[in-house]
Amino acid sequence: xxxxxxxxxxxxxxxxxxxxxxxxxxxxxxxxxxxxxxxxxxxxxxxxxxxxxxxxxxxxxxxxxxxxxxxxxxxxxxxxxxxxxxxxxxxxxxxxxxxxxxxxxxxxxxxxxxxxx
Amino acid sequence: xxxxxxxxxxxxxxxxxxxxxxxxxxxxxxxxxxxxxxxxxxxxxxxxxxxxxxxxxxxxxxxxxxxxxxxxxxxxxxxxxxxxxxxxxxxxxxxxxxxxxxxxxxxxxxx
Numbered sequence: 416x417x418x419x420x421x422x423x424x425x426x427x428x429x430x431x432x433x434x435x436x437x438x439x440x441x442x443x444x445x446x447x448x449x450x451x452x453x454x455x456x457x458x459x460x461x462x463x464x465x466x467x468x469x470x471x472x473x474x475x476x477x478x479x480x481x482x483x484x485x486x487x488x489x490x491x492x493x494x495x496x497x498x499x500x501x502x503x504x505x506x507x508x509x510x511x512x513x514x515x516x517x518x519x520x521x522x523x524x525x526x527x528x529x530x531x532x
Numbered sequence: 533x534x535x536x537x538x539x540x541x542x543x544x545x546x547x548x549x550x551x552x553x554x555x556x557x558x559x560x561x562x563x564x565x566x567x568x569x570x571x572x573x574x575x576x577x578x579x580x581x582x583x584x585x586x587x588x589x590x591x592x593x594x595x596x597x598x599x600x601x602x603x604x605x606x607x608x609x610x611x612x613x614x615x616x617x618x619x620x621x622x623x624x625x626x627x628x629x630x631x632x633x634x635x636x637x638x639x640x641x642x643x
Contacts, residue, residue, distance in 0.1 A: 449630045449631075458635055459576065506573065508576075509575075512628060523577065526574060
């Protein structure tokens with residue numbers, strides 16, 4: 416089955432530092448990947464749509480200069496949280512959309528828990 | 533995307549059948565109904581998708597009445613490992629678009 420990995424699975428950092436989170440589709444190519452954020456006891460909220468070879472599309476209220484997205488290959492998208500602050504502490508989840516075929520299902524990664532001290 | 537309404541939480545015991553109902557009164561003609569499962573500290577997992585009537589797979593069944601204004605996810609003989617949050621999503625080709633998650637239903641299965 417289609418597998419999406421995220422690295423790291425959890426990270427603790429100091430306020431003001433930057434953190435990079437990787438999302439990889441392991442056995443399929445994904446032109447499009449999505450980044451979601453989930454705060455405790457809340458639902459997933461879409462942050463941005465990542466497209467290979469082009470700029471990401473950000474949802475309203477999500478700062479593109481703070482959450483840098485790079486989708487440099489068909490199997491990798493990265494989310495960099497720049498100058499992280501405690502309020503950025505959250506569970507970050509990516510999903511990948513298979514490029515080929517008539518796949519109607521997108522596959523989610525296991526998530527990355529970020530704690531900013 | 534059509535707005536969905538689900539119970540916030542449900543409790544059950546091992547071995548019981550659990551039915552979670554989702555209301556989606558404004559569902560459009562080309563909308564599908566999709567259910568996802570999310571365990572704590574994990575990404576969501578696709579469970580089942582349907583358009584009308586009944587769909588069954590190895591994990592669950594999905595019942596959709598003729599008016600499609602609601603749907604029911606049925607989990608047969610739940611176990612402790614079915615404790616999770618279950619999300620009902622409605623939209624066209626929901627697999628190929630960013631997903632809008634509602635609040636979901638938190639199912640707690642007890643021994």
